[in-house]
Amino acid sequence: MTDFKSWVHRPAEWIKAEGPSSDVVVSSRLRLARNLEGFRFNQKLKASDRREIIGLIETAVKKTQLLKKSSFLRSSELSELEREFLLERHMISREHAEEKNENAVAISSAEDVSVMILEEDHLRLQVFQSGLKLTEAWQKINALDDELEKNLTYAFSLSLGYLTACPTNVGTGLRASCMVHLPGLVLTKQVHKVLQALAKLNLAARGLYGEGTQAAGNLFQFSNQMTLGQREEEIIDNLERVIRQVVEHEKEARRLFAQKRQTKVEDQIWRAVGTLKSARVMASGEATQLLSLVELGVGTGLVKSSLTLEDLHGLFLMIQPAHLQMASGAGLSPQERDEARANLIRDKLSGIQL
């Protein structure tokens, strides 16, 4: 059995706040969609095919440098809470977590690499980096892809590229995305302009947990829409260039805010601190939103705190429902979670003076 409780406090790569522009770009993520030749796509697979595919991929995964020491987890061995926990850590997707049939995932100990098996495609390779590090992520995922291909035969067409279950992923099978924290642009009401500009560039803006989710806590996920007709490096360069511009806009908004000392914005930030330091019951959405303001306050020097960006990013993660339950070692009712969340936050923010 995997000791997930010890994972709660381990510093997952994507919350480390170490890379370039990590005060705005929380993390960079790449994923490659791959399928095995000789098998149908997932929806048409028999149980025996699923077992065979998982076995083939497990063997291949264990032979790679990046994942030879990874945790290889089959869904049948995981509780619902554990799958929810992995979802909150972005190691698996909502679709993968809720799949009724057997699936699996390989996760590196630094949580910078995961391979979802039998998600929408047979394989979904993922690499995470903190900060804006798409190029580094590309080198890593490309190496992993090459290593896996030594022991797996991918479904590939000379004219189309990699074949995928959904036509939108055909070609490179690459999705590049960055999770960006834009409280400055949100508070100065400029974020809609940015989102409109991104849409024109064929980039998608999503919430924190992927497609169909809302932006919570001023966190947005920007990604490429096109997987066909562009080389991987072009896709990545294109996204990275746009993200750099977004970062500049966000930093400018924060600079202006720090200079102009807008009372109404400061009021919002301080009230966020006051509420987080005092509440006894707090839902996840409210906590995420208020912590975003605290991060802005600490980042701009308005709020003095010894909390680092990594501490704050870690807190965003630890206040999620499955993390709270994993940390407590027991299932918690929604009411108990809201209390545990409030207690955890008060404790972590106790050093901040109002």
Place this chain on the structure above:
Amino acid sequence: MTDFKSWVHRPAEWIKAEGPSSDVVVSSRLRLARNLEGFRFNQKLKASDRREIIGLIETAVKKTQLLKKSSFLRSSELSELEREFLLERHMISREHAEEKNENAVAISSAEDVSVMILEEDHLRLQVFQSGLKLTEAWQKINALDDELEKNLTYAFSLSLGYLTACPTNVGTGLRASCMVHLPGLVLTKQVHKVLQALAKLNLAARGLYGEGTQAAGNLFQFSNQMTLGQREEEIIDNLERVIRQVVEHEKEARRLFAQKRQTKVEDQIWRAVGTLKSARVMASGEATQLLSLVELGVGTGLVKSSLTLEDLHGLFLMIQPAHLQMASGAGLSPQERDEARANLIRDKLSGIQL
């Protein structure tokens, strides 16, 4: 010129929190409506009549024990801010403060007695006491009434009693009211039952600043509706008996709350403290509502504080717009007031630990 700025911090009788049940009954107030024989009611008066009435009453007022050292203030000598200030201190009514024609008010230095001249009636005698002290208030206002009558001839009918501009006040001309703080009944959602019961007893429930105003900060003003067909002592006994029951209900709600430690109520109280200790901008209504919760928290021992009930009642007063401006010595824009209010509250609550 009256030095109103020095009044800002003087302990007005009705905020002293000294009388019986003063943790629930902030203050008791009586008023008598009187008119002078030989003059028309206010709306029909010429300016010369108004001057004459003010002069006659001033002379009579200065001969009474209770008001011989009072401040006698003519509206023509008061700025709009000063009248608003007196309104916030309950020394004059909204109607009196906004009257375009000359009027006046006599105010005792303890602010336990005021006589409004040319409000709806020629005279409106008012006595204030902290806590539930209607009987003491009655002795005081009755003595004042007798003393004034030595030098003034009241309009009186043997069949109807004292004649008043509005028929609803004819008879005794007495309105008895108590300002009660009912956060326990509001938070436990029992207050509507209490209000319904009061209505059946022909008692009115109003907001803090009289007829037509909303209950803010869980503060309610309960008063008799009938002025005719009952002796003054009956009116007062009746109200006092009912208020005592309301006090018991409120205390029971607070006791239950203190015993049961309801997390959601505690959450509201602590969030109120957190918001008051952190906000940089705060409107009057929000501040009043949050301070009510703080008073409940301090009163039930949940929130540890060296602040007394008098401090808190004083704060309810000092955060009003005219008080903030009087204290600052300058006119303030609404935005500046909201900032001054937030600053004052943070300062006063700085001793409370979250």
